[in-house]
Amino acid sequence: MTDAGRLIADMGARARIAAGVLATLPTVTKAAALRAAADAVDAAMPAILEANAADMAAGAANGLSGAMLDRLRLDEGRVRGIADGVRAVAGLDDPVGGSVSESLRPNGLRLARVRVPIGVIGIIYESRPNVTADAGALAAMAGNAAILRGGSEAARSNRAIHAALVAGLVAGGMPADAVQLVPITDRAAVGAMLQADGLIDLIVPRGGKSLVARVQAEARVPVLAHLDGINHVYVDAAADFDMARRIVIDAKLRRTGVCGAMETLLIHRGWPHVEALLRALADAGCELRGDAAVSALGYTAAQAADWDTEYLDAIASVALVDGLDDVIAHIDAHGSHHTDAIVTGDAATAEAFLARVDSAIVMWNASTQFADGGEFGLGAEIGIATGRLHARGPVALEGLTTYKWVVRGAGQVRG
CATH class of the missing domain: 3.40.309.10 (Aldehyde Dehydrogenase; Chain A, domain 2)
Known part of the structure; x- marks a missing residue:
């Protein structure tokens, strides 16, 4: 196994443990932890802006396009927007435990489809450092652990936002491994995430066409994605x-x-x-x-x-x-x-x-x-899905859950 493979395997194992904890946390605890995380992002604004300035300078020197630089750029308003987005997620209805449908069978069995977390979500993204907070907050509120892999052009910004986010989540009662950030920018880490079947339950790519095409071509893990916004x-x-x-x-x-x-x-x-x-x-x-x-x-x-x-x-x-x-x-x-x-x-x-x-x-x-999760009243979004299965359009809390059947009986046997 490569160094990147070992790294992702270790992160995935820790995320799996964290996901087990998150799945049972009450809504009030998750919401309080996210509010603490939002406060921590606000407090870390100077460090976040300093990191972003370094990323912007490096991006300009490396010839990033105007569109990419616009996605990368942070200012005080955008950092406040990131924190407010986390607060918005904390105020949303928690889908976990909610009933999708209920029925009573002629034999007396009571059936319910109940929303549950997906488990461990891997998010691979480029440019936009706000995704670090948006994706982490959405995954955690829906009871999932997240493994984040941002682009090299935003590495400093992502680290600064992630550090603040996790400090707040831990202070609010969530495990430290609830939201992990891949610490290396080696593209091999992306490949390792795509092959982490059994450790990562869903991959969400957010980036250019080449990134999403690679993810869809190589992934052994289910993918929630769109290629273009034409x-x-x-x-x-x-x-x-x-x-x-x-x-x-x-x-x-x-x-x-x-x-x-x-x-x-x-x-x-x-x-x-x-x-x-x-x-x-x-x-x-x-x-x-x-x-x-x-x-x-x-x-x-x-x-x-x-x-x-x-x-x-x-x-x-x-x-x-x-x-x-x-x-x-x-x-x-x-x-x-x-x-x-x-x-x-x-x-x-x-x-x-x-x-x-x-x-x-x-x-x-x-x-x-x-076309934005916030404008649709969903809080922050983890992405916009253009496929036909599982979730479509802006993907927020409900799109990060699945369901299980719960059957309650009184001794019935099929005979």
């Missing part, structure tokens, strides 16, 4: 111009580096404000890459690859379409099943869009930037 906004023929302008500009430009950002704009060919909307988006600082009809208006011609690109930048692909069938065909061909939105005043068209688009999140008259 999100669409469709402006229908019945859309209000002012609403469409606000939504499209926000969806693309509020934060270009988040997975909920719009990457492709589809506009009904017969809508009378096509040119005005394109001009407004371009004037706001977005580069447009369009189909033949859009490029004929003076914008850059899109290449075939553009329709399948998650830009994470102030760039958008734009196409004019003839109606909902064209929209569905385009999203089916190029979308990533993350988030897609329609802007329209026609309720029938909107409901048809919501029913026919097979994405984890579908929206009507709202910016795709709302």
Whole structure:
């Protein structure tokens, strides 16, 4: 076994013990520990910002993209947001022990499906140091132990946040191994986590396409993931111009580096404000890459690859379409099943869009930037899942539980 393999095996064994403790902790204890952890993050702000400044300087020197640097950057507001996110998780309803369903069989057996923790969650992530706190808090509140492996570009920030988080959790009554951070940045540690069947119960990757593709290709552990956020906004023929302008500009430009950002704009060919909307988006600082009809208006011609690109930048692909069938065909061909939105005043068209688009999140008259666990009232999220099994969309506490059948009888035998 390699050094990385031995390290992950040891962490996994300790996490398994911690998970057994966490699974039986009452809600009040878990919530108090998370509030203590949030206070510890607030108190550690100077150390966290100092560590982040060093990461930012190294990232700039190493040529990290603007989108990656935006994800990496912390300031006082973002650190307070991290602490507040942990507090928000502490205030959420605890799913553990909750009943999914109950029934009484004709033979008198009482059956219940009861939510229980998954066990040990491995989270592999890049850039965003806030994931250290978000993922750790969510896993712990749902009764799971967490093994975190952050990217090398955020190593100092992750260590500072993790140290504060664990100090608070321990002070609040949780085991020290409830949330562990892999102490090395060697990529072999990722491989060891992916092979840790029996020690890690679920892997959640948060990062670029290459990371997630590797995880899905190599993992012997179940994976909860999405590859891309190739999100669409469709402006229908019945859309209000002012609403469409606000939504499209926000969806693309509020934060270009988040997975909920719009990457492709589809506009009904017969809508009378096509040119005005394109001009407004371009004037706001977005580069447009369009189909033949859009490029004929003076914008850059899109290449075939553009329709399948998650830009994470102030760039958008734009196409004019003839109606909902064209929209569905385009999203089916190029979308990533993350988030897609329609802007329209026609309720029938909107409901048809919501029913026919097979994405984890579908929206009507709202910016795709709302694709976020906090905005959905879930507290922090551990990620957005775009598959069809177990959990879909923002994954928070409930998505980090499974269930078991509990059967209560009075001496029944099958005979």
